[in-house]
Amino acid sequence: MRITVLGAGSWGTTVASVLTRRDHESLIWARSPATADEINAKHTNERYLEGFPLPGRLRATADLAEAAAHAELLVVGVPTGAFRDTLVQVRPNLHPWIPVVSLSKGLERDSLLRMTEVIKEVLPGHPAAALTGPNLAKEIMAGMAAATVIATEDLTVATEIQRVFRRGLLRVYTNHDVIGCEVGGALKNVVAIATGIAQGLGVGDNTRAGVISRGLAELTTLAVAMGGEPSTLAGLAGMGDLVATCISPQSRNRHVGEQLGRGRSLDDILAEMGQVAEGVKTVHAAVRLADRHGLAMPITRTIHRVVTGDITAEHAYGGLLRTHPAGHESDPG
Ligand SMILES: NC(=O)c1ccc[n+]([C@@H]2O[C@H](COP(=O)([O-])OP(=O)(O)OC[C@H]3O[C@@H](n4cnc5c(N)ncnc54)[C@H](O)[C@@H]3O)[C@@H](O)[C@H]2O)c1
Ligand SMILES: O=P(O)(O)OC[C@H](O)CO
Structure with missing residues (x-):
């Protein structure tokens, strides 16, 4: 599956690596062109994941339109303060109806909304889900056993996304209580x-x-x-x-x-x-x-x-x- 991950910080890069190792065609969007170049050329992201080699097949871009157009599933891992703006920018190039998964843990400061609510406001019609749980990025990068939750009201979508993320020692549970x-x-x-x-x-x-x-x-x-x-x-x-x-x-x-x-x-x-x-x-x-x-x-x-x-x-x-x-x-x- 073609998956785009927005945000090349510690968690976005980790999730994109997991998905690539799970044989998905993953593209990660980095705000900084230097980070995108580093991921493509050296297969590292030293600022956020020092010492961890990234999968050679993981591709990066600093072009948000390219990142949006690639996605059959969109995963959003930018901080909550940048979440809404980033979605507004990808909206024109996004395929209709594709699911959008939030990795971000927080509430929008002025609206008090949760991130799946922001997804529903900015991208109506796209199924919205949250991936959350005890998931310290570096432990997941190191391949240590961990459990995570995919939260969405629609069990069919939840099961589909669960299948996409499940890999090795990363166990994915579903929960309808978003x-x-x-x-x-x-x-x-x-x-x-x-x-x-x-x-x-x-x-x-x-x-x-x-x-x-x-x-x-x-x-x-x-x-x-x-x-x-x-x-x-x-x-x-x-x-x-x-x-x-x-x-x-x-x-x-x-x-x-x-x-x-x-x-x-x-x-x-x-x-x-x-x-x-x-x-x-x-x-x-x-x-x-x-x-x-x-x-x-x-x-x-x-x-x-x-x-x-x-x-x-x-x-x-x-x-x-x-x-x-x-x-x-x-x-x-
Ligand atoms: N690191 C973890 O272990 C972990 C695990 C689970 C969830 N999360 C959540 O994931 C989200 C991202 O965390 P992280 O650890 O990757 O953060 P990080 O600080 O490691 O990286 C943040 C990324 O967002 C980018 N960014 C910052 N401001 C931006 C803006 N205005 N517009 C676009 N991009 C911007 C940065 O360039 C960087 O690539 C947070 O909500 C965090 O709570 C993190
Ligand atoms: O490093 P923190 O405090 O942002 O926590 C990371 C993850 O959310 C832990 O699950």
Whole structure:
């Protein structure tokens, strides 16, 4: 199958590599012509996947029109802040009705939409799906066993995409609860910043486990308020991804939190990283959604105050496990 992956960062390049090794005719779009040239000539992407050889058959282009016209299946792996614009640009050259799969984990800042909702707005008529779960790019590149979820309401489309992605030790599950899957993937990044802060401040494992567990309660509360199913958040797209992101030193969101916990400024951390940490932006939308649904979500609100510079990470620490302003504290709800 001819598949186009938009975005040649760590995850887009990893997914394009998996699909190429799965014998699909994959074309990856890189914003930077230098990255496209490097992938075509040297079969590497050193900025994002240092030390990993890419499959020789993976082709890259910096021409978005060419990338769009190639696709029988479109996979979108640009950061959520660039998601809508990128889809608008590919729209004129896209074949009608082809499925579009989002790899991106976050919420659109102004509209508060999930990425499959953005797909449906910009590309009406195209089936929209999300690929999400505990999927740290470098582990997948290294061929380590991993599980992921393809989320879409239509089981026929889900099964078809499942077949396209399934390879070797990458096990692909389906889930019809797109809301639960996307809210889990977006919110776990915010909780990972919180766990990172705890790590950076040198707290104990009990504290970190407390933040992860209460974080899961926030993922679940928001997802259910938005129409998702609680069981989704207990699975790969919720707890699975939350645990991977909160415990792994590879996570960029956790890294941001850890550096904040060590007293560094957010601007310095982001400038040095040169990679996306979606939780930093998604937290703004998450707080507005919490307000809309009348939810306490103290971890999310605390991280929002840190990210906006209202309080320091050290100040945040005392509030991370606060449950409810009225003093009602029950677990897990
Ligand atoms: N890296 C992972 O392990 C991983 C795993 C699962 C999901 N994701 C999600 O995938 C998405 C992409 O993450 P990533 O890890 O590949 O990020 P990255 O920082 O490694 O790469 C981002 C890519 O997007 C491009 N980009 C940045 N701004 C752009 C813009 N304005 N227009 C077009 N392209 C732009 C960059 O050039 C780069 O190629 C994120 O939403 C992330 O949460 C990442
Ligand atoms: O590096 P992060 O924090 O963006 O997390 C990567 C993946 O989403 C983990 O599943």
